[in-house]
Amino acid sequence: MPNLVAIVGRPNVGKSTLFNRLTQSRKAIVSDTAGTTRDRQYGKCQWNGQEFSIVDTGGWVVKSDDIFEGAIREQVKVATEEADLVLFLVDVETGLTDWDEDVATILRRAKLPVILVANKVDNSGEAYEAAEFYKLGLGDPQCISAATGGGTGDLLDVVVATLPKEAKEIVDDDIPRFAVVGRPNAGKSSIINAFIGEDRNIVTEIAGTTRDSIYTRFNKFGFDFYLVDTAGIRKKNKVTEDLEFYSVMRSIRSIENSDVCILMVDATRGIEAQDMNIFQLIQKNNKSLIVVVNKWDLVENKDQKVIDTFKNAIYNRMAPFVDFPIIFASALTKQRIFKVLETAKEVYQNRHIHIGTTKLNEVMLPIIEQTPPPSTKGKYIKIKYCSQLPNTQIPSFVFYANLPQYIKEPYRRFLENKIRDNWSLHGCPINVFIRQK
Ligand SMILES: Nc1nc2c(ncn2[C@@H]2O[C@H](COP(=O)(O)OP(=O)(O)OP(=O)(O)O)[C@@H](O)[C@H]2O)c(=O)[nH]1
Numbered sequence: 268m269p270n271l272v273a274i275v276g277r278p279n280v281g282k283s284t285l286f287n288r289l290t291q292s293r294k295a296i297v298s299d300t301a302g303t304t305r306d307r308q309y310g311k312c313q314w315n316g317q318e319f320s321i322v323d324t325g326g327w328v329v330k331s332d333d334i335f336e337g338a339i340r341e342q343v344k345v346a347t348e349e350a351d352l353v354l355f356l357v358d359v360e361t362g363l364t365d366w367d368e369d370v371a372t373i374l375r376r377a378k379l380p381v382i383l384v385a386n387k388v389d390n391s392g393e394a395y396e397a398a399e400f401y402k403l404g405l406g407d408p409q410c411i412s413a414a415t416g417g418g419t420g421d422l423l424d425v426v427v428a429t430l431p432k433e434a435k436e437i438v439d440d441d442i443p444r445f446a447v448v449g450r451p452n453a454g455k456s457s458i459i460n461a462f463i464g465e466d467r468n469i470v471t472e473i474a475g476t477t478r479d480s481i482y483t484r485f486n487k488f489g490f491d492f493y494l495v496d497t498a499g500i501r502k503k504n505k506v507t508e509d510l511e512f513y514s515v516m517r518s519i520r521s522i523e524n525s526d527v528c529i530l531m532v533d534a535t536r537g538i539e540a541q542d543m544n545i546f547q548l549i550q551k552n553n554k555s556l557i558v559v560v561n562k563w564d565l566v567e568n569k570d571q572k573v574i575d576t577f578k579n580a581i582y583n584r585m586a587p588f589v590d591f592p593i594i595f596a597s598a599l600t601k602q603r604i605f606k607v608l609e610t611a612k613e614v615y616q617n618r619h620i621h622i623g624t625t626k627l628n629e630v631m632l633p634i635i636e637q638t639p640p641p642s643t644k645g646k647y648i649k650i651k652y653c654s655q656l657p658n659t660q661i662p663s664f665v666f667y668a669n670l671p672q673y674i675k676e677p678y679r680r681f682l683e684n685k686i687r688d689n690w691s692l693h694g695c696p697i698n699v700f701i702r703q704k
C-alpha cells in the first residue's frame with residue numbers, strides 16, 4: 268500500500284508549484300494571489316520505482332483572512348496525524364517568519380518524519396540564505412527551486428529513503444475489499460455496525476502492518492469480504508471533524524486500499540462539496556463505486572418522484588461518470604443494508620469481467636458502422652476492430668483505427684457508453700483507448 272506525504276507551509280511559499288512538479292500534473296493553478304489555488308489536493312508520485320501519494324494542504328484552506336492562519340495550523344495537525352511524512356516548505360525570498368516557527372513547534376512534537384524544504388533557491392548563490400531556517404530545529408533544509416525543478420531530485424531521494432518501507436499486508440488477494448467512506452456524520456460507523464454488529468464471531472480483526480490500516484474480514488450469509496479501516500472510522504475525533512480537509516485525509520487510506528468504495532451520503536443534506544472531494548479521490552484511484560443515500564428513515568415523502576429527484580441530483584453532480592448504483596438505506600433501521608452488501612459484491616464482480624474478442628467485435632462493429640467516427644479535415648476514419656486488454660487493474664478496451672489522432676473525446680465516450688449498454692459494468696470505471704492499426 269502506498270505511503271502518504273503531506274506538503275505544509277505558509278500561503279505563497281510554493282506548495283502548489285512543488286505539488287505540481289512532483290505529480291507532474293499541469294492541472295494545478297499557480298497564482299500570485301495567496302490562497303487562490305484549487306484542484307491540486309491529491310496526486311501520486313513515482314521515484315526510483317517507489318510510489319507514494321501526495322496531499323497539498325494548501326488546497327484546503329477556507330479563504331477568509333481571520334481564520335486563515337488558524338485553519339492552516341489545524342490542517343498541519345491533521346496532516347501529522349494522517350500522513351507518513353511531512354514536507355515543511357519555507358521560502359528563502361521572504362525568510363523566516365513567526366508563523367514558520369509556530370508550525371515548526373507543532374511538527375517537532377509530531378511522531379512522523381519531517382523534511383524541512385527551503386524553496387525559491389533559484390540559483391546556488393541563494394543557498395546560503397537558507398541557513399537561517401536551521402533555527403527551526405528540524406535539521407538542515409533541503410534547498411530546492413520548485414519553479415525550475417532544481418534540487419527536487421535530491422529531495423525525492425531523501426523522501427524515498429525516509430518513508431517507511433512498504434509492508435505487505437496479510438490479506439487474501441481474491442477476497443474483495445470494501446471501504447465505507449463519506450463526510451463526517453454521514454453514518455459510516457453506523458452502517459459498519461449494522462454490517463458486523465457486535466458479534467465477534469463473524470469478524471476477525473487483522474492488524475495491518477502499517478499504522479491505522481486494519482482489515483476486518485466478514486464471512487457470513489454468503490458474503491466474504493474485507494472492510495477496510497473500520498477501526499479508523501469507528502475511532503472518533505470530534506475536534507477536527509468539521510474540517511473538510513480532515514474527511515479527505517481520513518478517506519485516502521481506505522480508498523487506496525479498497526476495490527469497491529461505499530460512499531455514504533446523508534439524505535438530509537444532499538451532495539455537498541465534501542462528498543464531491545471524496546468522490547474525486549475514488550475516481551483518481553480508479554475504484555468501483557456505490558452510493559448509499561443514508562438516513563432514508565428521516566425522509567418523510569419517499570415517493571418515486573422524490574427518489575428520482577435525488578438520483579438525478581447525484582448523477583448530475585458526478586457526471587460524466589453516472590453508471591453506478593444508488594441505494595436508499597438506513598443504517599439505523601437496517602433498511603436495505605443487505606442490498607448494499609449484495610450490490611457491492613456485484614460491482615466487485617463487474618471489475619473482473621472478461622469479454623471475448625469475438626463477442627466484443629460482434630456487438631461493437633455494427634454499432635460503429637451505424638455511427639462511425641465523424642470525419643475530420645476530409646479524412647476518412649475507420650475503426651477496424653477492438654479487444655479487451657488482459658491483466659489490467661480495471662476493464663480496458665482498445666479500438667484500433669487508421670487515424671486514432673482524429674477520434675475525439677465525445678466519440679470515445681460514445682464507445683464507452685455502448686460497452687456499458689451491452690455489458691454489466693455498473694459501478695466500475697473502465698478505460699477506452701484508441702490505437703493505430
Ligand atoms: N522564484 C521562485 N518563485 C516560486 C518558486 N516556487 C513557487 N514560486 C512562486 O511563488 C508563488 C506562490 O506559489 P504557489 O505554488 O501558488 O504557493 P502556495 O504555497 O501553493 O500558495 P497558497 O495557494 O497560497 O497556499 C507563485 O508566484 C510561484 O510562481 C520558486 O522555486 N522560485
Ligand SMILES: Nc1nc2c(ncn2[C@@H]2O[C@H](COP(=O)(O)OP(=O)(O)OP(=O)(O)O)[C@@H](O)[C@H]2O)c(=O)[nH]1
Binds near residue numbers: 454596600
Ligand atoms: N435517523 C438516522 N440516523 C442515522 C442513520 N445513520 C446514522 N445516523 C446517526 O447519524 C449520526 C452520525 O452517525 P455515525 O455513524 O457516527 O457517522 P460517521 O459517518 O461514522 O461519522 P464520523 O465518525 O463523524 O465520521 C449518529 O447520531 C447516528 O445515530 C440513519 O440511517 N438514520
